[in-house]
Amino acid sequence: MKFGVVIFPGSNCDYDTFYVLKDILKQKTTFLWHKEHDLKNVDCVILPGGFSYGDYLRSGSIAAFSPLMLEVKEFALNGGLVLGICNGFQVLLELGLLPGAMLMNKNLKFLCQFVHIKIENDKTPFTHKGKKGEILKIPIAHFDGNYFAPAETIKELKNNSQIVFRYSDANGQISEEANVNGSMENIAGLINREGNVMGMMPHPERASETLLGSEDGRIIFESIINKLD
Amino acid sequence: MIDKKVLEEHTLTLEEYEKIVLLIGREPNITELGIFSLMWSEHCSYKSSKIHLKKLPVRGKNVIQGPGENAGIIDIGDGLAAVFKIESHNHPSFIEPYQGAATGVGGILRDIFTMGARPIALLDSLRFGPLSKPKNKVIMEGVVSGIAGYGNSIGVPTVGGDIYFNNCYSLNPLVNVFALGIVQRDKIFYAKAEGIGNPVLYVGSKTGRDGIHGATMASAEFDQDLEKKRPNVQVGDPFKEKLLLEACLEVMTQDLITGIQDMGAAGLTCSTTEMAAKSRSGIEINLDLVPQREEGMTPYEMMLSESQERMLIVAKKDKVKEVQQIFSKWDLDAVIIGHVTEGGKLRVKFGGKIVVDLPVDAIINLCPVYKRESKTPLYLKSETLLRPLPLPTNYNQTLFKLLSSATIAEKEWVYRQYDHMVQVNTAFFPGADASLLRIKNKKKALALALDGNSLYSYLDPKTGGKIAVAEACRNLACAGARPVGVTNCLNFGNPEKPEIMWQFEEVVEGIAQACKTFDIPVTGGNVSFYNETEGVSIYPTPVLGVVGIVDDASKMMRPGFNEEGNPVILLGENKEELGASEYLKCIFNMEKGLPPQIDLKEERRIHEFCLEVISLGLVESAHDVSEGGLAVCLAECSFLGEQKIGFNLNLQDEMCRDALLFGETQSRIVVSSNTKKLQRLLDLAKKRKIRATVLGKTGGDRIIISHLKKKIIDIPVHKAYKAWREAIPEIFRMK
Numbered sequence: 001m002k003f004g005v006v007i008f009p010g011s012n013c014d015y016d017t018f019y020v021l022k023d024i025l026k027q028k029t030t031f032l033w034h035k036e037h038d039l040k041n042v043d044c045v046i047l048p049g050g051f052s053y054g055d056y057l058r059s060g061s062i063a064a065f066s067p068l069m070l071e072v073k074e075f076a077l078n079g080g081l082v083l084g085i086c087n088g089f090q091v092l093l094e095l096g097l098l099p100g101a102m103l104m105n106k107n108l109k110f111l112c113q114f115v116h117i118k119i120e121n122d123k124t125p126f127t128h129k130g131k132k133g134e135i136l137k138i139p140i141a142h143f144d145g146n147y148f149a150p151a152e153t154i155k156e157l158k159n160n161s162q163i164v165f166r167y168s169d170a171n172g173q174i175s176e177e178a179n180v181n182g183s184m185e186n187i188a189g190l191i192n193r194e195g196n197v198m199g200m201m202p203h204p205e206r207a208s209e210t211l212l213g214s215e216d217g218r219i220i221f222e223s224i225i226n227k228l229d
Numbered sequence: 230m231i232d233k234k235v236l237e238e239h240t241l242t243l244e245e246y247e248k249i250v251l252l253i254g255r256e257p258n259i260t261e262l263g264i265f266s267l268m269w270s271e272h273c274s275y276k277s278s279k280i281h282l283k284k285l286p287v288r289g290k291n292v293i294q295g296p297g298e299n300a301g302i303i304d305i306g307d308g309l310a311a312v313f314k315i316e317s318h319n320h321p322s323f324i325e326p327y328q329g330a331a332t333g334v335g336g337i338l339r340d341i342f343t344m345g346a347r348p349i350a351l352l353d354s355l356r357f358g359p360l361s362k363p364k365n366k367v368i369m370e371g372v373v374s375g376i377a378g379y380g381n382s383i384g385v386p387t388v389g390g391d392i393y394f395n396n397c398y399s400l401n402p403l404v405n406v407f408a409l410g411i412v413q414r415d416k417i418f419y420a421k422a423e424g425i426g427n428p429v430l431y432v433g434s435k436t437g438r439d440g441i442h443g444a445t446m447a448s449a450e451f452d453q454d455l456e457k458k459r460p461n462v463q464v465g466d467p468f469k470e471k472l473l474l475e476a477c478l479e480v481m482t483q484d485l486i487t488g489i490q491d492m493g494a495a496g497l498t499c500s501t502t503e504m505a506a507k508s509r510s511g512i513e514i515n516l517d518l519v520p521q522r523e524e525g526m527t528p529y530e531m532m533l534s535e536s537q538e539r540m541l542i543v544a545k546k547d548k549v550k551e552v553q554q555i556f557s558k559w560d561l562d563a564v565i566i567g568h569v570t571e572g573g574k575l576r577v578k579f580g581g582k583i584v585v586d587l588p589v590d591a592i593i594n595l596c597p598v599y600k601r602e603s604k605t606p607l608y609l610k611s612e613t614l615l616r617p618l619p620l621p622t623n624y625n626q627t628l629f630k631l632l633s634s635a636t637i638a639e640k641e642w643v644y645r646q647y648d649h650m651v652q653v654n655t656a657f658f659p660g661a662d663a664s665l666l667r668i669k670n671k672k673k674a675l676a677l678a679l680d681g682n683s684l685y686s687y688l689d690p691k692t693g694g695k696i697a698v699a700e701a702c703r704n705l706a707c708a709g710a711r712p713v714g715v716t717n718c719l720n721f722g723n724p725e726k727p728e729i730m731w732q733f734e735e736v737v738e739g740i741a742q743a744c745k746t747f748d749i750p751v752t753g754g755n756v757s758f759y760n761e762t763e764g765v766s767i768y769p770t771p772v773l774g775v776v777g778i779v780d781d782a783s784k785m786m787r788p789g790f791n792e793e794g795n796p797v798i799l800l801g802e803n804k805e806e807l808g809a810s811e812y813l814k815c816i817f818n819m820e821k822g823l824p825p826q827i828d829l830k831e832e833r834r835i836h837e838f839c840l841e842v843i844s845l846g847l848v849e850s851a852h853d854v855s856e857g858g859l860a861v862c863l864a865e866c867s868f869l870g871e872q873k874i875g876f877n878l879n880l881q882d883e884m885c886r887d888a889l890l891f892g893e894t895q896s897r898i899v900v901s902s903n904t905k906k907l908q909r910l911l912d913l914a915k916k917r918k919i920r921a922t923v924l925g926k927t928g929g930d931r932i933i934i935s936h937l938k939k940k941i942i943d944i945p946v947h948k949a950y951k952a953w954r955e956a957i958p959e960i961f962r963m964k
Contacts, residue, residue, distance in 0.1 A: 015652070019653065020653070023669070051381070051467075112646070203650070212650070
């Protein structure tokens with residue numbers, strides 16, 4: 001099976017994600033250029049982190065109109081696996097494949113640091129290799145990671161078990177202190193109703209090697225690989 | 230003859246003007262005058278510093294490119310080379326902190342990728358006035374945001390740096406940015422204009438009126454009319470630069486171009502003339518073809534504009550279409566604006582007429598070089614330190630005060646705003662002694678350190694220069710890296726003042742001696758003069774960036790204590806040296822005395838010993854002693870470990886307690902080992918004639934330091950950690 005990593009003008013974590021999938025996890029991986037209409041028969045599309053289109057207008061808003069996104073939307077509607085990381089998550093929100101929006105971090109500054117996230121739903125294609133309640137140490141790096149959605153949406157997300165990750169402390173407490181960017185309900189990652197499209201703000205590709213601080217991010221990629229096998 | 234006021238505006242002396250007339254055989258027109266004004270400015274020509282910079286050692290068996298190109302290049306083995314340089318963007322950062330700092334980042338990054346290297350790391354060395362003054366807070370906030378805004382957006386991690394605070398920087402903040410990239414040794418590109426008839430392409434952003442006279446602004450002091458200078462500050466677009474970076478690197482994977490140069494200070498003027506000078510050729514361009522984003526621009530404006538995110542490329546005659554296709558893929562302009570000629574002339578056309586016709590040699594190679602007068606300053610006599618000083622009544626309080634002083638306090642508030650992890654190479658995060666980047670799929674890693682204590686350089690410039698190099702190398706040694714190359718940024722006041730020139734000469738001499746002793750070549754750098762406002766000059770501020778290699782990345786060493794019950798050992802000797810210390814400044818508000826002495830040969834032996842014990846696996850942590858002295862170093866060993874382990878140590882030196890705890894004596898490293906390996910470590914130290922003193926053990930949750938068995942510091946780790954950690958955020962907390 002194959003992974004496809006989308007490149008928008010301004011994507012920065014495309015090479016990082018490609019490196020982890022290809023060199024570390026030994027998966028067939030290809031780049032997908034935003035101007036094209038070809039998904040190259042991939043089994044999973046990854047929208048990587050970065051500053052697509054310089055974050056002009058709203059993060060991810062212009063990228064959502066790229067020609068390739070028409071294909072990605074169709075792919076998703078047909079049940080294909082799509083993972084949006086950081087800016088990729090923002091693109092999924094702009095595409096309407098996930099509900100809600102991202103506001104500026106509550107401290108009004110860019111935040112780059114390791115955080116802990118708790119797995120709230122271990123039945124997704126992206127988390128089934130982990131356990132509900134498991135704590136993962138994965139870094140964030142964003143300015144606009146403060147998740148917001150209207151009250152009814154939040155209610156739906158909860159009822160349908162669409163919240164996949166929540167910011168927590170090292171012991172699993174969902175606290176305000178652990179919620180460094182101010183997201184509603186400490187939401188760090190969400191899945192769509194059908195369960196095939198996930199967006200997460202933390203960067204699992206940055207937590208795939210102990211040398212760089214943590215290997216906890218691998219669980220997400222390994223879950224996808226296992227699902228496809 | 231020329232109007233005196235016009236000359237002044239162009240920061241040219243009458244003698245320089247007369248030389249120009251002599252060289253070109255006539256009087257220059259206004260555009261040509263503008264060109265000389267830029268290229269003969271201090272910033273571009275190094276006319277006051279060239280003579281002295283010759284003292285620096287530039288040769289080495291691993292040097293692929295020394296000073297004189299966009300960046301320096303060192304062979305790091307495995308068919309790879311490190312491309313790196315440091316540059317200043319001081320004057321613009323005072324006028325417009327965010328954009329000044331942002332474009333400083335943009336500029337240095339272009340210097341790296343123009344040589345074919347993907348930039349993989351940024352470090353910045355910043356100097357601000359005391360944060361008790363609101364204006365300095367505003368400048369610091371703007372600068373940090375600017376570096377973050379640009380670096381994060383373009384996807385190059387800012388992995389380290391340093392920040393110092395001092396009164397002299399209030400009206401003259403310093404922003405020095407270091408960048409490094411990796412390139413394959415056989416795929417390096419240079420700024421050459423070769424092949425008569427080869428097309429010259431302009432690629433990147435359109436030209437506007439920003440930054441005109443940026444280079445000359447950087448070559449003069451500030452006075453009251455600062456607001457008028459705002460348009461001199463360039464405005465950056467990191468997204469555009471990201472596209473430019475990707476497009477250029479893509480072009481460079483194929484054999485399509487013969488030369489490439491970025492348009493930085495002095496834009497089109499600098500790039501055209503430097504490329505032609507390198508190849509002893511000429512260039513002819515037509516300004517009508519230059520992409521413009523404003524109307525009615527004159528040749529003067531177009532040649533002097535410092536609009537960002539532009540490159541000049543000399544392509545192979547038959548490969549232009551392929552080059553343009555690649556740039557078009559990335560939605561960038563790539564326009565033929567001229568061609569390479571013979572005859573060594575810069576010819577510029579506009580509206581069908583030739584508006585510039587100058588010999589390139591006159592512009593680049595025949596700028597006057599000055600040996601300015603230098604004189605030992607009088608202030609040195611008044612800065613002697615009077616002893617004895619009153620000893621602290623409560624050493625705990627003194628330590629708290631030092632830990633929470635801005636220069637020593639933790640800088641996480643700053644580096645959390647920088648994406649320091651993008652590109653997944655960062656093995657050490659900001660806060661350690663050195664920054665460490667692994668090289669993907671290779672065994673080795675690169676270590677980077679930036680250092681430069683300006684107070685030392687003010688009170689004894691030669692020693693300050695030596696220590697700047699020594700400290701950077703010491704930081705590398707603590708990480709397990711051996712130094713392989715140096716770049717330097719020399720920030721000084723007005724070189725037309727003999728005392729400032731003396732400072733410069735002495736600092737350069739110190740740096741030269743240190744580099745020779747450590748056997749590391751200087752591959753290039755930057756000189757920033759005229760950091761003076763309303764007559765107040767900065768302290769001499771040499772910032773040294775040293776690149777090192779850790780041969781086996783798995784052996785890299787961290788500074789923090791990582792286990793309870795480990796012996797703590799001091800390598801090196803304690804001496805009574807309180808001069809020029811943070812302790813004096815923080816507790817007594819004094820900036821006096823001589824900086825600590827340094828024996829460069831002894832310093833080198835300590836580094837080599839440190840590297841040896843790291844490679845033999847005899848130590849668990851290594852951290853060097855610097856600002857704040859031994860007490861601060863030990864506290865940091867506790868804070869920088871994951872578990873914040875305390876310690877209980879006893880110092881046996883018979884000397885004044887204040888100097889023992891807080892003096893900044895050089896050539897000292899604190900290591901922790903384990904009980905099984907301790908004896909081997911001590912035996913090896915004896916063999917190598919390195920003084921190694923066991924101070925005590927790690928463990929517990931208190932910081933306990935005794936002197937001659939009398940407890941003088943005894944505080945809970947978490948309290949000290951809190952003071953160190955919260956000092957800076959507290960200053961910037963929104964009330």
